[in-house]
Amino acid sequence: MTPAAAAGSARSHLNPVTWSLSTKLVATVVGLFLAVTLATSSLTVVLLRGFLTDRLDADVVAISQRLVGGPGGGPDGDGDRRPVGAPPGGAGGWMSLVLSNGTVVSSYYDKGQTSGTLSEEQIEALNAASIGPSPRTVEVESLGTYRVVAAVDRQGRTVISGLPMESVTGTVSQVITLIAGGTIVGFILVSAGGLWLVRRNLAPLQRVAHTATQVSTLKLDSGAVALAERVPDTDADPRTEVGQVGLAINNMLDNVEGALQSRHDSEQRVRQFVADASHELRTPLASIRGYAELSRREREPVPASVTHALSRVESEALRMQGLVEDLLLLARLDAGRPLDREPVDLSLLAMDAVSDAHAASPDHRWELDLPDEPVEVTGDSARLHQVVANLLANARTHTPAGTRVVTSVKPDGRWVRLSVTDDGPGVPEALQRNVFQRFTRGDDSRNRAAGSTGLGLSIVDAVAKSHGGDVELRSSPGDTTFTVLLPA
Structure with missing residues (x-):
């Protein structure tokens, strides 16, 4: 000093x-x-x-x-x-x-x-x-x-x-x-x-x-909350000044616990409704797609206008089905349903995802930055593949043609860093703090033709946290990096 x-x-x-x-x-x-x-x-x-x-x-x-x-x-x-x-x-x-x-x-x-x-x-x-x-x-x-x-x-x-x-x-x-x-x-x-x-x-x-310090360290932002901490009755005697403070804190905690329980019950009802509605929508959407495809395959001549209409019906049904699947996945993750736990080669998974992204958008410059040795983590292979695919789809959707997108996998102590970096225009500063929340869209993504539902990055966040990890964003014009941290 x-x-x-x-x-x-x-x-x-x-x-x-x-x-x-x-x-x-x-x-x-x-x-x-x-x-x-x-x-x-x-x-x-x-x-x-x-x-x-x-x-x-x-x-x-x-x-x-x-x-x-x-x-x-x-x-x-x-x-x-x-x-x-x-x-x-x-x-x-x-x-x-x-x-x-x-x-x-x-x-x-x-x-x-x-x-x-x-x-x-x-x-x-x-x-x-x-x-x-x-x-x-x-x-x-x-x-x-x-x-x-x-x-x-x-x-x-x-x-x-x-x-x-x-x-x-x-x-x-x-x-x-x-x-x-x-x-x-x-x-x-x-x-x-x-x-x-x-x-x-x-x-x-x-x-x-x-007691107040213990309550301040509790995680109250989500899930069921039980505020068991209370000021002891000996310190909540209204005849003393300290007792009046203790009694007031106990009353406040009772009110907070009731409010949090009401919020949790409301969230559970909404999640259950989303899960039920999504599940019920899967069958009619599949039927719509099937009948639209079947109608387009009719041997009898079909007017061009009808063919176009059926094509649009099938396309929108496919998009709605993707939205329903995303909602169902988020509902399962919110409910805390366990994911598969098996060794996953994250390097191979990143190669496959980048290959799919290149096929979907050959106008972007897709690159890989992988270590010489394969990097493995324990988790759900399908969900982790969806994480990488969503990050690449986000870069494809919100950057112009010719943008360089680099996918890297690097061990970092007890973590593994999976990053997607692009040199596009970047995420607006006002949007960065909410970018991983559900149905968050940038101005460009409001065009439904882009195919964005506003759930892709929220799925990335939910899957990462279900694996015991986290997500990070660092963005400025010309340098945007989305990072997923997974336990090694």
């Missing part, structure tokens, strides 16, 4: 329009789960951070009040120890800065394991932050992020105090980690559980689709 084709295939798989219903449902459930989880998790983190920050602010304010109101009014300026009045529990980390008219009086920080005075850069950062009585967040170099607040003691000095936000950020980070882990676990569980539930609930729909 080329890279472009692979990319196109990948895009097709990613396109939701091409997804199956189960995939869409699972994707929808998982998407909703992720959306709800993301929304609730984000809200939880925001509210938790706000709550922890408010608590930290309360602690910062309490420390500020303690430092401002403690003995000495605040830190005593000794940077090597905690000032008098340091808040209890301050060992967790805190800081203070005392300014008098912008001058640093004292500074102190405690990080638990370390403590000391603030550096000039840290003091400048606190001064530049414009800290007021409301707690705010300040980034202090080397110490981290603090919530700080400023207050004025009884001596008029500005006392800045603060607490680190490590406890807030740490707690929020832990909660985010827990939420992420829970989301991943939930994603896996929802995906697996959703897929199982969706498949379980769509199983009835799949069984309904399986």
Whole structure:
């Protein structure tokens, strides 16, 4: 597969329009789960951070009040120890800065394991932050992020105090980690559980689709049709949506089966009528021919006009008898009557048929294309001879004098191809799809003098299929080929 084709295939798989219903449902459930989880998790983190920050602010304010109101009014300026009045529990980390008219009086920080005075850069950062009585967040170099607040003691000095936000950020980070882990676990569980539930609930729909697929593969165009396939009663419960679909399919199949049975019964009656009528017509037609021939052989002088009339009667009776025989043959094939099964030399049969065609129309150029070895098939010799004769008669009838007609027999794997090719005007495109149907005639063949009944090619098709074969047509002006495929 080329890279472009692979990319196109990948895009097709990613396109939701091409997804199956189960995939869409699972994707929808998982998407909703992720959306709800993301929304609730984000809200939880925001509210938790706000709550922890408010608590930290309360602690910062309490420390500020303690430092401002403690003995000495605040830190005593000794940077090597905690000032008098340091808040209890301050060992967790805190800081203070005392300014008098912008001058640093004292500074102190405690990080638990370390403590000391603030550096000039840290003091400048606190001064530049414009800290007021409301707690705010300040980034202090080397110490981290603090919530700080400023207050004025009884001596008029500005006392800045603060607490680190490590406890807030740490707690929020832990909660985010827990939420992420829970989301991943939930994603896996929802995906697996959703897929199982969706498949379980769509199983009835799949069984309904399986039934419809089985029906779609049945041969319904001819013959007796029995639609035994039905959606199971458990999947045709009208109280469920899938059951309503299953019930509708069952009702449709009942109606289709009834219609097909009615059609089959009607076809059987027509076929029986054709067979009976054809059989009944054989005797009177034979009598007409016999009396016409007998009258022409009378010793007494017969007027020329009467002789011509009797000749026409005999000719038309012969044509009608051929039509009746063709109808009887089609009726037998439709009824499925078995044909003879014996080895048939198809090469010899083609030679005989071409010889007969040459005698009937010497103005055409008749040619044979046969392999060196005889080609044999198993079938009915008389019917196969009629197939070749009908194809040659079709070429003779619908092509002008001088047309080259080639009859070939070639083995082709498990098939034998019997083809008749001519360089005549070809079969009109509009007629090609129906050329093997009964009573199909081209414009030229409507002339009854040509002797066409419109049944010749339909007999070719019926005989070929009775032998387990098929027929093909490929036609264009100057190149028309009728092919009969027979099992080797």
